[in-house]
Amino acid sequence: GDSVTQTEGLVTLTKGLPVMLNCTYQTTYSPFLFWYVQHLNEAPKLLLKSSTDNKRTEHQGFYATLHKSSSSFHLQKSSVQLSDSALYFCAFVSGSWQLIFGSGTQLTVMP
């Protein structure tokens, strides 16, 4: 069945370093992928979305490229800031038009 996997539960980095959060998916339908970010005690908000193969999409310094050949949509940033500390969810639209979320990756950025 449809599923999305985020392999890292916790990622801790020092400010200024690059980060990559992994996301892979499994579906028989044409994929539409999303990254949502949730800061502490706030609602999740859309960060990025894409359905175009091999095209980089960017927002607020974060970027991701949908690779259908490897079923991946990894989130990257070249230099993390303290304000990037948050919970990040990868998600995709399933064949039944439901949004399926991964288990989330908690990113903590240290000074």
Added chain:
Amino acid sequence: GGIITQTPKFLIGQEGQKLTLKCQQNFNHDTMYWYRQDSGKGLRLIYYSITENDLQKGDLSEGYDASREKKSSFSLTVTSAQKNEMAVFLCASSNQNTLYFGAGTRLSVL
């Protein structure tokens, strides 16, 4: 812009109690959702509704009822609260696949 309002923000219940969570949106979106958020388990879909008076079950619908009496509101009922249950319930509405979430209702069951 619009907003999604969830009430109450915090809900404390007793084992076996029936509890109702409410959600209002002013985006004029057709589709609304209820998700449950547990630590380390991501967001799991309980119910969604594609229009007024429509209800569709998600993967986690057992133990819950929902009601969409009008386009702007979507309520969720925990039919029998489980002892020591702790979770955040998130309401959302969508426009062309993009979800907009409320701030959540935090449930604790004593």
